[in-house]
Amino acid sequence: MHSQENNQGLVFFIDDEKAIRASVRQCLELADFACRDFARAQEALEQITLQFPGVVLSDVKMPGMDGLALQKAVQAIDPDIPVVLVTAHGDIGMAVEAMRAGAYDFIEKPFEPLAILEVARRALEKRRLVLDNRELRLDLAAAEDLDARLVGSSPQMRALKREIVNIAPTVASVLLVGETGTGKEVVARCLHELSPRRTRTFLALNCAAIPPQLAESELFGHERGAFTGALRPHRGRLEAAAGGTLFLDEITSMPLEVQGKLLRALQDREVLPVGGNTPRPVEFRLVSAANEDPQEAIAKGRLRADLYYRLSTVELAIPPLRQRGQDLPLLFSLFLERAASTYDREVSPPRPQFMAALLRHHWPGNVRELKNLAERYALSSRPEALALPGQAATPQGPAAQGASLAEQVQHFERQIIKDAIKRHQGDMRAVLEELGLPRRTLNEKMAKFGLSRQGQPEP
Ligand SMILES: Nc1ncnc2c1ncn2[C@@H]1O[C@H](COP(=O)(O)OP(=O)(O)OP(=O)(O)O)[C@@H](O)[C@H]1O
Ligand SMILES: [Mg+2]
CATH class of the missing domain: 1.10.8.60 (Helicase, Ruva Protein; domain 3)
Known part of the structure; x- marks a missing residue:
């Protein structure tokens, strides 16, 4: 009704006269603004929050809370919500007082429709700027938070963090692939913390730690008496993650049969508890992790290909x-x-x-x-x-035997540079970036240590 996508923005219009409300609203809607009108200031105020994406246009003289009081109340919620007041013709005193109290602008009665459109457009532009700036600052704070949680400034980690910031706010399913101990769980938590779901549950489930015969009930829940020992109904993990993020760790350890059921639950967005016959709706963001190459796991029959495609809308590799x-x-x-x-x-x-x-x-x-x-x-x-x-x-090799500390350090320095050149297959720009060296210093060191771009000693 008042979505912001296809129009010029949202205007709350408050006036106790029904006829005026109808005409202002029509005028705004014809010009492609979204408008909600209220007879009482208090009703409008109840709907205003710090994130309010619009502006307020209000008559001053009204029974109950008047326009000036409304303006103060709105500014108390967020001083950056523009409030435009409609004052009686010739009431300069009132207009001046409103402006002094922080009103964005005022219009005199009777007003031309065009005057309203013009002031609404300007006020909305200002509001949008304020909200955009806040969003930007939020992103910066999130980025700093990310640096503290996921430590590392190598080019690989910087690229990974950029991706995290990009996809965290979305609902896309993310598959994290990396060797053991690379930080997959840290990344999963970052994805949650940098999303609007941060205030909801982050639920981690290690698929390798659930006994296969319990996996289904663990994920989807069960009804009372579903199997021997099921004395009470049990809510599954998929349901428990409602509104939040579900982290499925070691996904390739999940029994194949359960993988099939998980896929169905993800496609239908509902679960059927074991022993139940009514499916229940579920809503969560799914992040999963594997510490083996998923293609290999598919080839070996440990991971269903159809589930893999559903899990990996985005696939992130965490470098060793x-x-x-x-x-x-x-x-x-x-x-x-x-x-x-x-x-x-x-x-x-x-x-x-x-x-x-x-x-x-x-x-x-x-x-x-x-x-x-x-x-x-x-x-x-x-x-x-x-x-x-x-x-x-103690270090091995020629450097270790009776060499001075300086000699040993040089030996290792040479080794580190040589390894970096080999790893980047002679791409010197990548080597410079990884080692954080100026080009000249690197050239000097390579000459001193007799290294070439092939990583081998110069002939
Ligand atoms: N970039 C990082 N910055 C700070 N701490 C990190 C980072 N990466 C990993 N860690 C820490 O290293 C440990 C292992 O990380 P984590 O548990 O996320 O690895 P994992 O990839 O999930 O491993 P596994 O496959 O064995 O489950 C944790 O204590 C985590 O806090
Ligand atoms: Mg882990």
Whole structure:
């Protein structure tokens, strides 16, 4: 009725005279404004909120709450809602008082229809600007929040965060694919927190942790007596997530038969509890996660292809830690700081040699493994001697044998640059970005270490 899509905007018009209401409303609607008219100011006021997408046009002299009182009440809700007052002809005193009290403008009676349209158009433009700016500021706050939750400034993480900000406010189903410990659950929560659903439930369900014979009842619920031991009716997770976000973790561990039922529930937007015969409507945003390649899971018969398409309106890949070495020092010092304060320990920052060893590690457990290491580091009496699984604590190779610290650091620096060149297959722009080095510095270091774009020593 007063949707904003196809018109010039929404005007609330308040006047105690029915004939005037009808004519103003007709005039506004003919010019493609949406108009709601009210005989009493109080009725209009009840519908006004901080997000009110329109403007208020009101007569001043009315029984009950008059126009000036209404204007004050509206400004108390949101001082940025334009209020235009209609004053009696020649009542300059009233007009001046209204303007001083913060009215956006006034029109004198009797008024020309054109005058109303003109002032409504201007006031609505102002209102739209205010709301747009607020939206923008909200986005900035959301972006800062995202940086604190999902730490990392590597190009890969920055690209991922841009995507999160873009799709979080939508209802699109998102499938997160990444190795164990890469932060899939962190991303799922960010998608929820940056959406209008943030005030509702975030419900996480690990499909690998539900016994297969209970999966159906867990998801869709059951009626009393549906099976032995079902003493009470039980509300399923799909229903419990109503209005919020449902996070289905390790989706490829869900029994195939249940996958089929989940697909049907998603398509029909309703669930049939086990032992029931009346479907119940469900509404939630679905985020799911897999730590294996979904195509492979489909090929191996662990994931239904039709369900996969329904889950992955948007598919986000979360890169493994070993591919974003740039994030590692930041994450490690963050986790170290947190561990130090949790365990109330003094922790000295790791030496470059230790950091270099971290950078060479393969990190099969990704960020979770790094976090655990930081905790052990904070608790250990000889943290630098901590061994990474599959790697000796002290650096291997020629640099380790009796070399000075400076020599060892250079050795690792060379290794890091060489690895980056190899990883980006000689794309120097990507290497510069990942390492955060100016081009000249990188060229100098490559020359010094005898590295070429192929990552091999110069002949
Ligand atoms: N970018 C990040 N910034 C801060 N903390 C992170 C980040 N990525 C992961 N973590 C932390 O690392 C741990 C593992 O993350 P999470 O549980 O989200 O991984 P996952 O991909 O869901 O792993 P799994 O597949 O094993 O369930 C958590 O403690 C999480 O808080
Ligand atoms: Mg997880």
